[in-house]
Amino acid sequence: MKYSYYPGCTLKTKAKDLDRYGRLCAEKLGIILEEPDNWQCCGGVYPQGEDEIATKLSSVRALADAKEKGQDLVTLCSACHHVLKRVNHDMKQNETIRLRANNYLKLDSPYQGETNVIHYLEMLRDKVGFDNLKKAVVNPQTDRKIAPYYGCLLLRPGKVMAFDDPEDPRIMEDFIRAIGATPVKYSQRNECCGGYLTLENKKAAQKRAGAVVDSAEQAGADLMITACPLCLYNLDANVPEGSVPVQYFTEILAEALGVKEEV
């Protein structure tokens, strides 16, 4: 299985772990992730304005590149995934955006949303299969009680992201079961951690992050996992000392697949 792989800005710098572990695990699972040469930062936030075209172009380039290669486009960072999937949806559904973006880009053939954007977790669920993942686990995380943190960007808006039930997701719980651990369900798993506000209004971000971590702790978690560098930062740096630790899901996956030490 070969995929185009869009790492995004943060995975190249502050979230190298998310990226490195993700690649190692993919390799172990027999998946080839090909990083395009010239990808550009997606901007980290989906430009909701319908007249915002320039800010959508970097995503369109990555999408068009994957189309040329005839590959699905895999993302790992929740924010990149959100931006790419929504821009892709615009290119498919919104005639004006499609027309204007193509006018700017002047591609060999106009891009019309043909590429299939999938998150690494979707790849594990739909392409690898959690059953097969389970078989590949060498260090089952048996004693761990893990609280998955979905946040907002993976799930919403549900109609566009088509990732999981936005109010009752289970993909990360299934993932946790596949690596042998016990998932912990808690109410704030799909409520926002306030990450986007960390620069603008740190207090608000702390309040939200505190509520999320608190909820996971109350539910008895000893570890939280996430797919988003911003959430990870927020749930780590903006909560009281000694709170339940948070990791990228790829890190615990690497541990389970026995490839963590290779880093």
Next chain:
Amino acid sequence: MSLTNQVTAADILRISGVDASRCMQCGKCSGACPNYDEMDIPPHRFAIMVRQGRITELMESQAIYRCLSCFACSQRCPRNVEPAKLIEAVRLTVIRQKGQNHMKADSIPEKLDEKLPQQAIVSAMRKYSK
């Protein structure tokens, strides 16, 4: 610098693609808003004020910078009104005006810490400045 350009409800409709008259004022968006306490204008009022054309008040509100962009309001809205898009559209009409960048690039270094991901800076600049 003060806001100079007049913005109308029609501009917000054009930018957001959202018809605020579809809102039935059920308040589920506000009920869902995780940052309600910080929002001087909660999402359901945002929708009705757009419909009433009270855009200037919205442009002067704090809510446009305090929205978490978590889409809980849009997700749970039974009328598919998408308040998050309305809020973003109003914010855009502000920061697109000269001298209205809410976040200035030179203010960033002091806010940085070692672990802060790029994404936080990139997205904040996207959201709050042009």
Next chain:
Amino acid sequence: MSMNREWTPNIVAFCCNWCSYAGADLAGSGRMNYPANVKIIRIPCSCRLNPMFILRAFQRGADGVILCGCHPGDCHYSTGNYYARRRMTVLFSLLDYMGIERGRTRVEWVSAAEGAKFAATMNDFVKTVTELGENKKLGDLRCKK
């Protein structure tokens, strides 16, 4: 029609009595506008539409012909719209072969409850046919006054 007026297409709409004609009535009672160049002919069922009627309309100078019937599975006569669908598929490929633009003919399913859909369909069809311009290929000059 006076010559100095801007050209507008002439469109014949065949509507089945049970669903689409009722849908058109509902569009009317709901005051949902669509252009006046759409003229409806009532037929009992979409399967009553003989392909000859469509050819006749084009021959006499219609610019577009649309057939509306009940949704598949909802035909008042159980299966009539399935026959209509097949017949139209054959006819449309013939018209295509003859060089008649695909946009001039259309089949649409409109239920008795879908007044809004009826109006939207007619608006869209008129737009498409207007863009295609006058039907010159099949129009029979002998029929013109």
Next chain:
Amino acid sequence: MQKIGVFVCWCGSNIAATVDVKAVAEALKSEAGVVFSTDYQYMCSENGQAMIRQAIREHGLTGIVVCSCSPRMHEATFRKTAVSAGLNPYMVEIANIREQCSWIHKDMAEGTEKAIVLARAAVAKLHKNAPLTAGTSPVTKRALVIGGGIAGIQTALDVADAGFEVDIVEKAPTIGGRMAQLDKTFPTLDCSACILTPKMVEAAQHEKINIISYAELDSLSGFVGNFTATIRKKARYIDEDKCTGCGVCTEKCPSRKGLDDFNMKLNKRGAVYIPFAQAIPNVAVIDPEQCLKLRTGKCGLCQKVCSAKAVNFEQKDELIERQYGAIVVATGFKPIDASAFNEYAYNDSPDVVTSLEFERIMNAAGPTKGQLVRPSDREHPHEIVFIQCVGSRCTEDAEKGKPYCSKICCMYTAKHAMLVREKYPDVNVHVFYIDARTPGKNFDEFYRRAVEQYGVDYIKGMVGKVSVEGKKLHVQGSDLLNGEQVHINADMVVLATAIEPDPTARALGTMLTASMDTNDFFTEAHPKLRPVESPTAGVFLSGVAQGPKDIPETVAQAGAAAAKVIGLLCKNELTCNACVAHANEAACNGCSQCERVCPYGAISYEEREIRSPEFRGVRRIAVVNEAVCQGCGACTVTCPSAAMDLKGFTNSQIMSEVDAICR
């Protein structure tokens, strides 16, 4: 040559505001064959009709064109007018210049021009009309009622009381429907079972009513007055005639995994069960999914303990074929699936329940014997939150939910709130609502009593999130009147879920060729004037199958549907459709194509002696049974030699209309 009269109606200002009616009447005067043309304010009025009758007589008209509203509205009226002046009713054509012209156009010139074209098309068609005579068909004097809830029961009782046989087909093992599940009814708070069960018993004992329970309509053919239905009676593995309803088997059954549908799956039941104490028929049924004997061949305990020898594991589905003159759809509703609404933690906590589940919890015959306890730990709740409009009033492009108001939720929520406060004054009750909709007799008074007398805390605004926090349910919602966020730590949350048509309705609609709206509610023949009839003749609508309604409205509609059924069954014969197919014997070559496409089997063949200038001899000719033909016209198009034509919609009539429009 026809002598045609044209009558242009103003319909008050409905037509006259956008169509210059005088200009239309004037323009039509120059059409070939038109000898008289006029306009009038209301053609359908007595004066208007008199004008038509007079013109027919004075000018010796052979046909008339009325330019007015839709033929679906007044075609029958004007046909009668024509008949009273001595014309054949099929010598009338309607030009629809209201629904399809004046109401949708704004420009007078445009509207007038189109009205003239439509009128010309009608005149052109009328030139080719020929007098038609409709045949008659007999009426089977028995009605079929599909659905045995309060709607079906009431319709059946009313029809049976008028002396006609009625069969009720109910898909569940017992009649009673949703009303049987309710505890109390608004706005009187009388006990639902106490008012329903006497009706159930009356239906069961009525000599004209035959209840076919645990059965569904399998197929249907025929037409008004002459339907043939095949009913599939599902195997219940119990001989209904032998079972005494003693219930010994239900106690002994070792399987305890089946979920009790009657109690909204809140508790378990055995594989053999009687849905509830007052079930009719009061006989057991075996759930084949759960029965050990049927699944594994081992067990059979019920058979051993049954003293009546009623258990029969060999029982098979049974098909019953029967004739009916009329069919009543009374398939009712179900609450929508609340599992899509996990923002209210419906999947996360058993203490979040739907209103119908709550109804069972409050019911003395329910899983908690009427004790208000939390399903999770059976503890008494102190704080209950009701959330209204769950899944109602959602736009069609929203992620989930129904676009309509479910109509009954405001009232049953007020009822629940009141009952809780009445029985347990220590419980705090909060109701989150968007609008409290209480239009009905004594409805608003009822709702105000909940607020004023019972101290129910009504909060205008919706809940955005319910979180499970330990044993509590944290409810976060917006109080729109106070402009503040409300946080309540509740013990139970009750969701007033939207209602939707029973899932069997869609397939049934197809089988009956009865039209439905996009929400799968059955469409009425006219939304105001024919609210209990389907557009398909002989099919009638009763209860929520047609749209959300409460019990009194359902009963009223059930009675209305019964009146329509009685009106039909009283007749000995019905006038058939005169617009039927007919084969031209000179052109027919007996190829059998038409026979194959006819959905009614109305076409057969006979050897007929032909004496025409071209051919003399015996030939195989298609013959249409006019009593069976419904006039769809499928045969006319399929006929390779154009021998088959449809009266009233002949090839030449439609061609003439096309020509007139394209002129």
